[in-house]
Amino acid sequence: MHRTTSVATTSNTYRSRDDTLPIGERAMSASSWTTTSVAEASNNQGLFFSSLNPLAPITVVMLHVLLSSHLEWAHCWPQLPEYHLIIPDLPQHSRSRHAGPFSFALAADLVAELIREHAHDGRAHLVGLSTGGFIAMEIVRRHPDIVLSAFVSNAVPINDLWKSLNSQPKLAHLGLSVLLYSPKSFLWKATGWAPEFQNEELLKEIKRNNTTRLYEAGARDTTSWSREDMAEVGQKDKRIALVAGGKQDNVEEAREMGRLLQMMGSNDGKQSRAFVVKDAIHAWNLQYPHLFARGVRAWIEKTPLPQEFEPLEPLEPLE
Secondary structure, eight states: OOEEEEEOOOOGGGOOTTSEEEETTEEEEGGGOEEEEEOSOSSTTOOOEEEEOTTSSSEEEEEOOTTOOGGGGTTTGGGOTTSEEEEEOOTTSGGGTTSOSOOHHHHHHHHHHHHHHHSGGGOEEEEEETHHHHHHHHHHHHOGGGEEEEEEESOSOOOHHHHHHHTSHHHHHHHHHHHHTSOHHHHHHHHTOOGGGOOHHHHHHHHHHOOHHHHHHHHHHHHHOOHHHHHHHHHTOOOEEEEEETTTSOHHHHHHHHHHHHHHOSSGGGGOEEEEETTOOTTTTTTSHHHHHHHHHHHHHTOOOOTTSEEOOOSSOOO
């Protein structure tokens, strides 16, 4: 495996006066951390990934949406310099295009392999949005021993409207393709991608990854994800933050699934919670990456989430 290493840059926003980064009761010198990029997968089925801040004591794995790449997190990762970050390209995506065919199960198994081999103590906090969130849930279900906690956005069973749309994946994929190749001014407006965070390299990767085969595989697994699957995740008793974007996601389903996770948990799982960020779109890590990162940090450190994260309390008492 070939690696290239360089000194990591850190954000002054979270640096204390003595040039250490406070992490709960921990403090580490930011200047001692390095950034490592894995340039080649270890074998034909392994995933490409970037490893940032490898000397930081706690590992966080960040998982991107369908058709995207690790570059999706480019505006989030500088906000989390106190953590060792593992950020892969998922199977059949970008530099992991050789690994496939894509499925939630394969992605979960390959990311779990990364965690066992490269995370500190072989365990990590999981962060995922949409497809990445479902894969985080699949990791909890299939490999609970490697999970410290999970912070996921819009990873709940889809409603009948979306099931109907996903039942015609070729048509849905055609519509997406038209949007991707529309004038950029329309694309940015339609997606809600914040102007200051627009990333031409990421857009190129999305277009390269935009194949009918990959889209259909993602739509298939998303459609089949059920409340029974969520219940199995809850039985693994992991602390999970379930976040919904108020503008485009299914807020009430997030509320119900947050309640289900709490009900199924016996210890840590009882601390699972659902939240809504009212002004957020679906892919809001590209809209408010700094806020997204602050939420991740607060969840990992077990401190109150930013006020923009409004709790979705159960409508009925927990049984």
